[in-house]
Amino acid sequence: MVGKESFSIRSIRVLSGAVLITWLILPLVPLAIWSFAKGWFFPDLLPKRWSLQAWEYALSDLSGVMDSLWLTVWISIAATALSILVGIPAGRALGMYKFRGKELVELLILAPTIVPGIAVVLGIHSVFISMGLNNTINGVILVHLIPTLPYMILVMAGIFANYDPSFEAQARSLGASSAQTFWYVTLPAIMPGIIVGGLFAFLVSWSQYILTLLIGGGRVVTLPLLLFNFATSGRNDITGAIGMIYILPGVIILLLTAKHLSGRNGAVGGFGRI
Amino acid sequence: MTHVSIRELTKVYPGSADPALDGLSLEIPTGELTALLGPSGCGKTTTMKMIAGLLAPTSGDIHFDGRSVLSEKPEHRGVVMVFQNYLLFPHMNVADNVGFGLKMRKVPKQEIDHRVKEMLELVKLPDLGDRQPSALSGGQQQRVALARALIVQPNVLLLDEPLSNLDAHLRFEMRDLIRGLQQEMGITTIFVTHDQEEAVVLADKVALILDGRLKQYGPADVFYKRPVDEATARFFGGQNFASGTSDGSVFKSGLGQLKLPDGVNPGPGKLTVRPENIRINAGENMQNSLQAVVTERVFLGTQTLVKLQVGNEKLDAIANPNEVENISVGDSVTISLPPSSLWVLST
Numbered sequence: 058m059v060g061k062e063s064f065s066i067r068s069i070r071v072l073s074g075a076v077l078i079t080w081l082i083l084p085l086v087p088l089a090i091w092s093f094a095k096g097w098f099f100p101d102l103l104p105k106r107w108s109l110q111a112w113e114y115a116l117s118d119l120s121g122v123m124d125s126l127w128l129t130v131w132i133s134i135a136a137t138a139l140s141i142l143v144g145i146p147a148g149r150a151l152g153m154y155k156f157r158g159k160e161l162v163e164l165l166i167l168a169p170t171i172v173p174g175i176a177v178v179l180g181i182h183s184v185f186i187s188m189g190l191n192n193t194i195n196g197v198i199l200v201h202l203i204p205t206l207p208y209m210i211l212v213m214a215g216i217f218a219n220y221d222p223s224f225e226a227q228a229r230s231l232g233a234s235s236a237q238t239f240w241y242v243t244l245p246a247i248m249p250g251i252i253v254g255g256l257f258a259f260l261v262s263w264s265q266y267i268l269t270l271l272i273g274g275g276r277v278v279t280l281p282l283l284l285f286n287f288a289t290s291g292r293n294d295i296t297g298a299i300g301m302i303y304i305l306p307g308v309i310i311l312l313l314t315a316k317h318l319s320g321r322n323g324a325v326g327g328f329g330r331i
Numbered sequence: 332m333t334h335v336s337i338r339e340l341t342k343v344y345p346g347s348a349d350p351a352l353d354g355l356s357l358e359i360p361t362g363e364l365t366a367l368l369g370p371s372g373c374g375k376t377t378t379m380k381m382i383a384g385l386l387a388p389t390s391g392d393i394h395f396d397g398r399s400v401l402s403e404k405p406e407h408r409g410v411v412m413v414f415q416n417y418l419l420f421p422h423m424n425v426a427d428n429v430g431f432g433l434k435m436r437k438v439p440k441q442e443i444d445h446r447v448k449e450m451l452e453l454v455k456l457p458d459l460g461d462r463q464p465s466a467l468s469g470g471q472q473q474r475v476a477l478a479r480a481l482i483v484q485p486n487v488l489l490l491d492e493p494l495s496n497l498d499a500h501l502r503f504e505m506r507d508l509i510r511g512l513q514q515e516m517g518i519t520t521i522f523v524t525h526d527q528e529e530a531v532v533l534a535d536k537v538a539l540i541l542d543g544r545l546k547q548y549g550p551a552d553v554f555y556k557r558p559v560d561e562a563t564a565r566f567f568g569g570q571n572f573a574s575g576t577s578d579g580s581v582f583k584s585g586l587g588q589l590k591l592p593d594g595v596n597p598g599p600g601k602l603t604v605r606p607e608n609i610r611i612n613a614g615e616n617m618q619n620s621l622q623a624v625v626t627e628r629v630f631l632g633t634q635t636l637v638k639l640q641v642g643n644e645k646l647d648a649i650a651n652p653n654e655v656e657n658i659s660v661g662d663s664v665t666i667s668l669p670p671s672s673l674w675v676l677s678t
Contacts (some may be wrong), residue, residue: 224418224420226385226414227414229384230412231406231479232436233436237435241431242420248421
């Protein structure tokens, strides 16, 4: 009886795993095929002729894909780093302390996940113009903080809600300065939250389209913008190749950090609020 | 090696009307082991945190060897606090926990390893350096916490309820360890506890704090023999109080006329006698003998509580179970209150 039960639970797990993988991987298969196809027409199941042309073009200087890739990496890393810098103190305040107007602050932090980005960015656009930040990389990095910060702050608030600040008092009493206390005691304790929140911030920034388009003014061409250009111009083979490059960081990050994303990680608890 | 002087120390938490600590003054001589005793919420942990520099006092001052330390940061005071729940850093193994204070002082790694090894031997955990704190028992965790504190050779060691989380058999072992190390290293040590037994077995001197104020400060036996008032006597298990008047040598009350020890001032007051000092079935010719009726007996295991009625006054007596084996409720017995066991509290 017990064996049968564990068998059925196992088969459900295998089945749901298979469904999940199919759901995530299947849509990518045509993209991958297109990137190696030289024409692919109905009703052919597979392209009649194969070619590496699309990849050659995508990886050449001509297409600007590599420049765009490094630009996108830089913007996402910078936005993530700034999110961490802001998210740690903000999460600590929200997770550990009670203060007047805390609910309002929480609502305002959550707002960007509810309000459409285009509504937010139209207002910010004029402010950025007056500050000379429009059409610049710095402006794009700053505007990416709008969608990344809610994730970072809520993850850190979840971490700090279960954090015991007595450890810091103990470290000070043993002779650690406040900087040493942060480095040797606080940081290791909140590291799971920094990893999870940072990953989400990176991926959220990586996938921004509208905010980059409006604030960058078409001069800051990140990978999603480039991808969209090729997709609308009907070059399915090149779109396929760029698409494969575009999903790479997400796949790498997921593989490297799968264990941090399990339900047992307290950091993921913060997402219950979103 | 530090003389700690606490002067009129007061702490009022924001948003609270009553002070958590109200004008506490204490002189703690170099190398002594002092207990701050009081019920939870009496301000004793607040006092420790202020000595450690983790909390700023509202007013008052703290001097180490005659020098105010209020402006010094916690890491420069030379005070180490061992918290009640030990607070071993969960992401470090035992050796790294013990060596933490030395690492913060930028001591060379080789010397840290050497001293950690020495310290772990001193607390009798020589082979546990590689373990994670979560793999240790409560008693072992406490020893690691103690080792981590002592390795930096603090001027003042603060212990928060050092024995209260331990089983009865571990308590005496830990008491001996703490006292032994403290005496050997001569560190001025202050610990807080709500348990009078813990204070009495561990401390050279006890400071009783009730409602944020110092009630009495002195060697532990004084709290039993010469408590300053009824609250103090009750905190140490005193239960018998009879109002009356002293003429300096005899006390008149509902218990009749009882001979007093030397040193009691004349005037109205409250007579007190500890339950364990009442002698039941004493001979008629004993001093201060009285006739009493047994109203209740409660077997407590190693002792028996006998409740007595003398006229209109009630007395609780604690006796060896063997000595009161033949006494039952309703019996009339002769009891004796030896003059040396009596004390008069001013009212």
